[in-house]
Amino acid sequence: MTVTSAALGGLLAARDGVFDGPRFVLALVGLVLAHLGSNLLNDLGDYLRGIDAPDSPRALYGPHGLAHGSASLWRFALATAVVLAGATAAGVWLVVLAGPWVLAFALGGAFVLLFYSGFPWSLKYVGLGEPSVLLVWGPLMVGGTYYAMAEHLPAYVWVASLPYGLAVTAVLMGKHIDKLDFDAARGVWTMPRLLGEARARRFTQGLIVAGYLATLAVAVWQVLPGLLLAALALPVARRVLAVYDRPKPAQPRRPVPGWPLWFVNFAFYHTRQFGALLVLGLALQVAVERLLDAF
Template sequence: MSEARAGRSRLSSWLYALRTTNPPPGGPMDPVTLWIVVTRAAVLPMTLVSGLVAALLAVGAPGFDAGLLALAVAGIVLAHVANNLMNDLFDAQAGSDTATYPRALYAPHPVLSGLVSRRTLITAIVLVNAADLVILAVLAAARGLPVVAFAVAGFVLSVAYTAPPLRLKKRGLGEPDVLVVWGPLMVGGTYYAATGSITWPVLLASLPYGLLCTTVLMGKHVDKIPFDAPQGIRTLPVILGERRARAVTLGLMVAFYALVAGCVLVGAMPWPALVAVLALPRLAKVWPHFRRPPPQEPPAGFPVWPLWYAALAWVHVRQAGALLVFGLAVGAVLSPVAG
């Protein structure tokens, strides 16, 4: 195989893993593809969008520092990587992740599949958290203790999501955890790192995208009801029941648009953020699927089965989040003109 062809093959492998959380079927796995799969890098864009929301709200604010902003965005992305790795470690230790549980079915579990050893997984967790700690030290030196408060709160909630003794996921609190982390903590913390201040309008503006991220987790937990309920894992969808949980997830999707409009009305977001409504046709396509039970068999070529509602929610989040970022970017460009 020529060098150029080998390069194209590797790139194709990386893109496939980034799109599906799985390695390409039937092909060898290079180290980059391996770690894309192990870290579940396919879902990291959710965190990157939270960072971009904060960045676009912060541009032009008093005290704005682009270098500190870049560090903060890198920090929250690394925190998401650490969270994914820790969830896999703690769930496997607790016995909730098994070879027949969805986590090991929609994508290879790092340890259960043999991709990496438990020791390697722990080493990766330590290294990623150490890198985040260095970033935190730099940000704290520049912005003070509030940065530490944001980071520690995010770390505690991330660990408590699956780790004993709290195991928030098991108590119906995992979904609110995601709303708080991907909303006020990530957006608010990144904004504070970039500007050295935080305001209530910024925290309000953090909620719409936090809700979108919560819809993905709600969908995932609806998919896992048949697996979670027998184990006593009482996620919010287990508590609500499948039909009500699907209805609540749709309600959260609608609430995203209502919150964006509310943020524009009170001045927490610039008016171009309303371009997010262009994702409503995508919601209209997702809507009927959430109104009925999942199919008995996966559609042809569907890569993340038995996840169904999570994938549908992600399709909506991807477009709605991208449009929100675009609208905020237009607002950031127009604001000096408006001022």
């Protein structure tokens, strides 16, 4: 998902004639390392709090060195520090190349990275994890990538970053709906816990629909018809919306990866399709416009 956000920022810059290959690669590497570092910090924080364990939902859908016992605490912490050092180095290099305003994006991302589930205060535990994800995977990643190349940021880029940011936020909402009982037993107040299960499902449906409405608005406002290719994901969105109409079943009719996680699987599948089509549509538009400019 991080690569998709960076790609959208790069393609918007290419469309505006301000794309810079080396800076884009540097921004992409920095974002990927920052995302990885955030995940490691999240795992470390939840493990130290006693939330992540071998039978926790987090350990069901991906590797967790601490919960699974495959890594010692100090090695895990060292790996986290190395990854974060790499992300910091990329950020410092971009500041040297593009100027101090890059720090605004970097510091915003660093705040979320450190406090999403960090010590002593966690955004995730007080219902602010979901808004933070919208901010990071939307304006900070898309807008930050654009700014790193252009050294300015048109207002429309902020809005153009929202469709994919909304889709990524829907994934996190799905995961936290799946974890409602687990989080309730541990005093974790995610947004679905604050809203309640039924309202959280409706809210997630609203995020998905809002992503398409925002895409249409940006496409019309900035004459970006390529973005409308994302409409090809509407059949998938319709199926996902139908899944969110009902509570999670007691048992799936066929095997589901990571069960008992349920809603997150559908939201992630939609976001992957939606994001890929946004990137493809924008890339096709940039290519066609370049071709027409050549004649």
